[in-house]
Amino acid sequence: MSTLRGRVAGLPWWDRCAVMGVVNVTPDSFSDGGRWFDTEAAVKRGLDLADTGADLVDVGGESTRPGASRVDEAEELRRVIPVVRGLADEGVVVSVDTMRASVAERAVAAGAVLVNDVSGGLADPAMVPVVAAARVPFVVMHWRGFSQDMNSRAVYGDVVAEVVSELRARMDAVVAGGIDPERIVVDPGLGFAKEADHDLALVAHLQELRTLGRPLLVAASRKRFLGRVLAAEDGSPPPARERDAATAAVSAIAAREGAWAVRVHEVRATADAVRVARAVEGAQ
Template sequence: MIKTEIQEMPTTWRCGRFLFDFSKRKRPIVMGILNATPDSFSDGGQFQVAKDAITQAEHMIANGVDLIDIGGESTRPGAEPVSLQEELDRVLPVIEGLKDCGVPLSIDTYKAETMRQALMAGVDCVNDIWALRQEGAVNAVLENINCGVVLMHMQRDPVTMQFNPEYQDVIAEVKQFLKERADLLIAQGIEHDRIAIDPGFGFGKSLEHNLNMLRHFHSFSELAFPVLAGISRKSMIGKITGKDTNERVAPSVAAAIMAADRGAMIVRVHDVPETIDALKLWEAVNT
């Protein structure tokens, strides 16, 4: 297990109605991906109907998922935005069906009004690829005194982010961005223990940038927030293995374990049962 010198590690993460206590758990939080979209890169169209999405969520819950991340708009490279109403029509029925499911729910959105309505409907966390930089997003979160927040780094936007991304030092630049965003939110009244950070694998990064971030993932923990690793089935895995998205389960699980070894406290995954089984073994070895 890779060790790193950390001045201060988070002991809790407040997520709406739920509190994750890292002092009482060995393995990372498993965040299950639930895309109520027709065009997400891996599972687009599979759970576009609310009842199918709810069934998939129930399957994840039965297999031990810790948190379910609901999305109504694809943010894959080159994705075009959808209207506010279309996003709401996709996610609100799913939230309604799951709000009392017993595990926290997250809304994967950058739109302030979607955040606001999703929080009112019962979600516990906002997961934002724009790190609350869109108009009204900070206020939407400030209106809810308990919700968790995941701030992600992205270079440019989903349409252009993979057009020759460049960094002088990807680790330093991503860390600086995340620190600045977190400090800004804390200054505006969002408590430290509500914030998690995500370096944003695949969001404005080349293969080498992604590998460098995974190789040195422990560095992000130095910011003293829970760090999320979202690598599941992404193109970096396809470039290395030559496999299509649905054939990337094994390397995705391996990537989650590598991230856990390097300090990830949250892993965002498509393949919940496989990831949890692997983390159980990881936990047994590291106990």
């Protein structure tokens, strides 16, 4: 199954599902509440993630949790660029998580080798031309709008079919805009304009997402649907940082289904999970 994961032009080749570690350089992340907001702490965090098994590290300076307000461009640049540079200088494979073309451009200049845009290029019309000119890989995520009102857009007749269709249309658009199709990664956008049942259905049907013909990134880490699955009898979900075992379970499922990479906040358990999944593949 590993041969079906696909290669991403411009990135290393891993013979198993890769692990993307997350560094949120934000004061208001749903997951880690600003623990890595300081540049030095964020760089150290990224290095620690790489040491514990992250194949690449995704640096973001804008919270995309439901209801979050946007940060301004200058502040996002201030948060992100020194961290990208610090990690790249240490030899880490760095991705930048941004919806702004200016941040993507500066991050690539600072050493980022992948642009992870949760809007798939929809939030900023300059994004696709910038990525095309930079000739770096681009993550196209399923997205229906900004965090402030995305929950109102979580309306589907058939979530799997609609996500596949909307992702295909977005892929076609970014290719028409000049991005090399061999540099595209797709992401179903778990938690973005989706309810828990939608997220679970997408995880259950990853094979259908792979019909898009491009490597698949699955980003389930600590998200609300896992909180719903793990909820106590009174319906209260566990805190985000208590969802890492559940995250590793989804990572194992995604790896088994041929995902190219999984994006997680805590790396060690998921690094173990994807290696076990690869060993099982090898025993078939």
